[in-house]
Amino acid sequence: MGEVMEKKGAIKELWKGLQALAWGFSTTFIHLFKKPVTEQYPEQKRSLPHRSRGRIILTRDPDGQERCVACYLCSAVCPVSCISMQSAQRQDGRRYALWFRINFARCIFCGLCEEACPTLAIQLTPDFEMTRRNPMDLLYEKEDLLVEHGGKDKEYNYYRLAGVQVTGPKGSHQGEKPPVDPMSNMP
Amino acid sequence: MPQIVIDGRSIEVASGTKVIEAAQQLGIYIPRLCYHPALGSAGACRLCAVSFLEGPVRGLLMSCMVEAKEGMVVSTQHPDALQFRKQIMEWLMMNHPHDCPVCDEGGHCVLQEMTVAGGHSMRRFPGSKRTYEDQDLGPFVQHEMNRCIHCWRCRRFYQEYSGYKDMGVMGLASRTYFGRAVPGPLESPFAGNLIDICPTGVFTDKPSRFKARRWECQRAPSLCIHCCLGCSIVVNSRYREVLRIEAGHNPEVNGHFICDRGRYGFDYVNHPSRPRWPLVEGRACSWQEALAYAGGRLREIIEKHGPSSAAVVGSSRASLESLGALRLFCEKHAVSGPFLWMETQELKCVRRLLQGQELFVSMKQVEEADTILVVGLDPVQEAPMLALALRQAWRKGGWVGVVDPRGVELPFCFSHWVVHPREMGMALEYLAGKPKSPYEGFDDQGFLKAWRQALARGKRPVMACGTLLAKADFMGACLELAHFLRKEKGCGGLFPVLRGANSLGAVAVSGSEASGLEELLEAIERGELKALVLVETDPLFSFWGKARLKEGFKGLELILVMDYLPSGVSKQASVVMPCKSLFESSCLFVNNEGRLQEATAVHHGGIPISQMLEEANPPRTFGTEIPGGGTCAGWEALAKLSEAMGESLGFSDLPGLRNVLRQRFGWLREVRPGQRILALEPEGGKRWEEIFHSQKEEGQGALSLLLVQATFGTEELSSYSRHSCKMEAGPMGFLHPETAACLGLKQGDLVRLGWEQGELEFLLETKENMHKELLVVQAHRLLDWDKAGRPPEVVNSGQLEKII
Numbered sequence: 001m002g003e004v005m006e007k008k009g010a011i012k013e014l015w016k017g018l019q020a021l022a023w024g025f026s027t028t029f030i031h032l033f034k035k036p037v038t039e040q041y042p043e044q045k046r047s048l049p050h051r052s053r054g055r056i057i058l059t060r061d062p063d064g065q066e067r068c069v070a071c072y073l074c075s076a077v078c079p080v081s082c083i084s085m086q087s088a089q090r091q092d093g094r095r096y097a098l099w100f101r102i103n104f105a106r107c108i109f110c111g112l113c114e115e116a117c118p119t120l121a122i123q124l125t126p127d128f129e130m131t132r133r134n135p136m137d138l139l140y141e142k143e144d145l146l147v148e149h150g151g152k153d154k155e156y157n158y159y160r161l162a163g164v165q166v167t168g169p170k171g172s173h174q175g176e177k178p179p180v181d182p183m184s185n186m187p
Numbered sequence: 188m189p190q191i192v193i194d195g196r197s198i199e200v201a202s203g204t205k206v207i208e209a210a211q212q213l214g215i216y217i218p219r220l221c222y223h224p225a226l227g228s229a230g231a232c233r234l235c236a237v238s239f240l241e242g243p244v245r246g247l248l249m250s251c252m253v254e255a256k257e258g259m260v261v262s263t264q265h266p267d268a269l270q271f272r273k274q275i276m277e278w279l280m281m282n283h284p285h286d287c288p289v290c291d292e293g294g295h296c297v298l299q300e301m302t303v304a305g306g307h308s309m310r311r312f313p314g315s316k317r318t319y320e321d322q323d324l325g326p327f328v329q330h331e332m333n334r335c336i337h338c339w340r341c342r343r344f345y346q347e348y349s350g351y352k353d354m355g356v357m358g359l360a361s362r363t364y365f366g367r368a369v370p371g372p373l374e375s376p377f378a379g380n381l382i383d384i385c386p387t388g389v390f391t392d393k394p395s396r397f398k399a400r401r402w403e404c405q406r407a408p409s410l411c412i413h414c415c416l417g418c419s420i421v422v423n424s425r426y427r428e429v430l431r432i433e434a435g436h437n438p439e440v441n442g443h444f445i446c447d448r449g450r451y452g453f454d455y456v457n458h459p460s461r462p463r464w465p466l467v468e469g470r471a472c473s474w475q476e477a478l479a480y481a482g483g484r485l486r487e488i489i490e491k492h493g494p495s496s497a498a499v500v501g502s503s504r505a506s507l508e509s510l511g512a513l514r515l516f517c518e519k520h521a522v523s524g525p526f527l528w529m530e531t532q533e534l535k536c537v538r539r540l541l542q543g544q545e546l547f548v549s550m551k552q553v554e555e556a557d558t559i560l561v562v563g564l565d566p567v568q569e570a571p572m573l574a575l576a577l578r579q580a581w582r583k584g585g586w587v588g589v590v591d592p593r594g595v596e597l598p599f600c601f602s603h604w605v606v607h608p609r610e611m612g613m614a615l616e617y618l619a620g621k622p623k624s625p626y627e628g629f630d631d632q633g634f635l636k637a638w639r640q641a642l643a644r645g646k647r648p649v650m651a652c653g654t655l656l657a658k659a660d661f662m663g664a665c666l667e668l669a670h671f672l673r674k675e676k677g678c679g680g681l682f683p684v685l686r687g688a689n690s691l692g693a694v695a696v697s698g699s700e701a702s703g704l705e706e707l708l709e710a711i712e713r714g715e716l717k718a719l720v721l722v723e724t725d726p727l728f729s730f731w732g733k734a735r736l737k738e739g740f741k742g743l744e745l746i747l748v749m750d751y752l753p754s755g756v757s758k759q760a761s762v763v764m765p766c767k768s769l770f771e772s773s774c775l776f777v778n779n780e781g782r783l784q785e786a787t788a789v790h791h792g793g794i795p796i797s798q799m800l801e802e803a804n805p806p807r808t809f810g811t812e813i814p815g816g817g818t819c820a821g822w823e824a825l826a827k828l829s830e831a832m833g834e835s836l837g838f839s840d841l842p843g844l845r846n847v848l849r850q851r852f853g854w855l856r857e858v859r860p861g862q863r864i865l866a867l868e869p870e871g872g873k874r875w876e877e878i879f880h881s882q883k884e885e886g887q888g889a890l891s892l893l894l895v896q897a898t899f900g901t902e903e904l905s906s907y908s909r910h911s912c913k914m915e916a917g918p919m920g921f922l923h924p925e926t927a928a929c930l931g932l933k934q935g936d937l938v939r940l941g942w943e944q945g946e947l948e949f950l951l952e953t954k955e956n957m958h959k960e961l962l963v964v965q966a967h968r969l970l971d972w973d974k975a976g977r978p979p980e981v982v983n984s985g986q987l988e989k990i991i
Contacts, residue, residue, distance in 0.1 A: 069288050069289050070397070071287075071288035071289065071293065071400075072294075072399075072400040072402075072403060073288070075403075076400070076402060076403075086398075086426075086796075086797070087397045087398065087399075088397055088398075089396060089397045095288075095289040095397050098803060099800070099803050099804045099805060101804070101805070118287070118288040119288060136807060139807060141804050142803075142804075158288070161285050162284060162285055162286040162288075162289060163284035163285060163286055163316065163318065163333050164284070164286050164289055164331070164333075165321070170318040170319065170320055170321075170333070171318045175315045175316055176315055176316050176318050177315045177316065177317055177318060178318070179318045179319055179320045180317060180318065180319050180358065180362045180364065181358075181362075182319070182357040182358040182362065182363075182364030182366070183357065183358075184358070185358070185359050187360075
């Protein structure tokens with residue numbers, strides 16, 4: 001009794017498999033008669049969507065200053081620890097990266113650094129063509145990463161919102177009241 | 188002992204315990220911003236609200252303001268409490284700026300943690316934010332008032348706990364401002380604790396500003412070796428550079444805080460000219476080469492001139508392992524030493540004090556004392572954390588009396604008996620109730636009567652004494668008085684303040700024939716010595732014999748220096764071997780009360796990346812060698828040197844050395860790090876009677892000269908730190924205003940003190956509360972010790988002249 005049941009099941013399975021094969025090959029068969037879409041890379045290059053994740057850049061704010069304040073969040077979030085930097089203080093009190101290094105030999109282009117960046121400084125671009133023969137050439141320093149534009153969001157300016165005395169005196173930033181006079185007890 | 192139930196778990200706590208502490212004992216952390224175990228409750232931040240379901244009080248209350256009472260049932264997770272705390276967090280963040288990325292507190296910010304924990308992520312309030320102007324608070328503390336959430340911790344610490352008044356609170360309501368009335372450096376030598384204590388980024392560390400996030404740092408518990416107290420610290424290092432020191436928590440010693448000398452004196456380990464490679468005659472070479480050369484030369488000298496022609500010198504800033512290895516080295520090769528003391532007098536004092544070691548008390552016991560005598564000691568200058576402990580005793584209603592000729596300043600009210608150094612012993616005898624005292628009958632308006640009464644009233648007396656003013660049998664008088672108090676009250680004790688971080692360790696390993704540097708200097712000048720091995724010591728730093736030593740060095744055949752400082756003596760050395768500092772090796776220290784403490788290695792060490800930048804970028808090379816990381820601990824270098832001389836010291840690694848030391852020194856056998864050593868026995872058991880040359884007869888108008896310590900500028904290690912040097916006030920000298928007026932001098936004059944063998948120049952300051960027949964000069968690193976010979980004990984008015 002049991003053997004008969006097993007036989008029936010096997011035949012059913014075989015039939016299912018054949019059905020799937022036929023379905024799959026039918027797609028191949030149909031495409032034999034279509035026009036091919038091979039791109040002649042690198043002679044022809046397709047422009048990738050803005051959000052595709054390739055080479056990393058450090059952008060500038062509308063004032064032309066480096067956006068990066070070397071807060072270490074990108075290096076903290078980086079799953080492969082390929083970002084290292086050293087923060088420092090500029091003459092005007094602005095915090096900036098003294099040096100900033102990304103090891104693209106390690107980078108997996110996951111985009112978490114861009115997500116973590118509070119000042120929109122670090123961004124991924126659609127450019128993916130950066131293979132090198134020598135791994136040391138994949139060590140990008142700050143001067144290699146820094147660009148002259150604002151990348152995806154050209155208007156954002158972190159120091160206009162932060163409320164620290166860098167781009168102007170206290171109370172001159174967005175959404176701030178003028179400084180309190182602690183010497184006065186008048187309401 | 189009330190029984191209280193928190194989140195369904197019951198606990199019995201001591202009466203008077205706050206609910207927040209009871210929860211902590213159960214391991215339940217109630218959110219808080221203003222409560223601090225050392226400062227107590229303020230109820231300012233409203234974040235520790237919990238629901239009281241049953242018991243004497245009901246409803247939503249602050250757990251830091253409510254004492255645990257019998258029958259209380261508390262829920263920290265009650266929906267009402269959660270909702271309330273969430274709301275409070277949102278209010279607190281209403282005015283908080285959007286600057287975490289550029290704030291150094293980010294990464295170890297309590298406010299950040301609480302905000303994230305409360306689930307607050309969007310500012311719903313559409314209004315503008317309050318702003319404040321910041322102040323310049325000196326070289327240590329950075330001020331950024333916008334971030335303030337008005338928890339009052341800073342003011343509570345600064346004014347109530349540490350007792351300084353120059354920083355406090357101004358304004359009112361939501362405009363309260365925490366800062367100084369006038370911008371300027373914070374006066375408290377404990378100001379750095381504001382950085383640790385502030386739950387937000389209002390006070391951040393200036394020297395390490397914008398350098399690292401805490402999660403990037405290598406952190407380890409360590410010890411502060413800038414004075415003898417042995418406070419616990421936490422060290423933050425990154426890229427082979429020590430960036431910041433935070434206070435460690437040690438309930439027996441320093442509690443939660445440390446002083447600024449300990450917090451900012453660490454920078455000597457990052458010194459750009461720190462020795463990193465062995466040098467032979469100024470040429471960098473490998474360890475093998477340096478060891479072979481030095482070992483060969485030493486062996487030659489010993490064979491040629493006998494073993495006593497070589498001497499080994501150490502100091503009380505070296506670890507117990509290095510000191511022990513020094514001793515083993517001396518015994519193995521029969522060379523002279525180890526010389527561990529600058530002054531023989533200091534060694535004698537410490538030995539004499541050791542006779543009363545059963546009386547020694549910890550800093551915590553000082554805080555709990557109700558009557559404290561401070562004798563021959565200026566706590567703020569010599570061991571700042573003691574001043575903080577004394578203040579805590581005073582806040583609990585204790586009485587503090589200071590017997591000292593100097594113009595001692597302390598951050599609380601104390602009674603000051605100004606006694607000339609030569610009369611200190613007599614004064615102590617009088618306090619111990621000895622008959623026939625010259626002070627009998629001499630009593631300035633009942634002043635001494637009040638002292639005798641205070642001593643009679645006290646139930647837990649403690650006596651803190653220094654070693655700087657030891658004349659005649661001063662230490663003996665100290666011990667006698669401490670014994671007398673112990674006999675009278677049945678408790679109490681002695682709190683000695685010594686000069687080196689490891690003074691007790693040094694006295695315990697030095698033999699009965701040990702002596703100070705004067706004897707060494709004389710031996711050099713007599714031409715008996717041909718070779719010197721100096722381990723973690725610099726006799727040229729603020730030693731009156733500097734010029735004579737330098738001269739004597741010319742006649743030596745070999746000077747071998749093992750150190751982690753770019754010390755003066757290493758410039759004269761024929762061989763320099765780079766050592767590991769305290770932060771690069773695990774080591775033991777014995778603090779002033781005989782507590783054995785261990786410092787763990789923080790990082791491997793080596794040249795910091797910040798000192799190796801190529802065009803602002805770190806080097807692009809890689810390898811297994813750490814640049815400049817080839818250093819040895821002092822004991823390790825000594826063992827290797829001994830092997831190069833053909834004799835093994837009997838150990839090769841740290842556990843091995845510690846085993847050898849335990850076998851060699853009985854007092855170390857049963858002790859674990861953190862415990863007190865109860866029977867420090869100097870070798871030979873020979874007790875030193877402290878007999879000092881008596882004071883010369885003085886003429887009319889003669890002043891006794893005292894060379895004293897200062898908070899910043901006299902301690903060797905911190906004088907190599909770029910940070911603490913910013914707080915130095917140059918070399919100062921002090922006179923009583925009347926004495927100064929008689930000499931035609933006034934406050935702020937630059938004064939030269941000249942005598943037969945030399946001269947010293949210092950800025951004059953007058954102090955009302957010092958002895959009139961006294962000239963006090965700070966033994967400052969900026970004094971020209973090359974020009975100074977042995978300072979005279981007595982100065983005549985003609986020897987002081989005004990320069991400007």
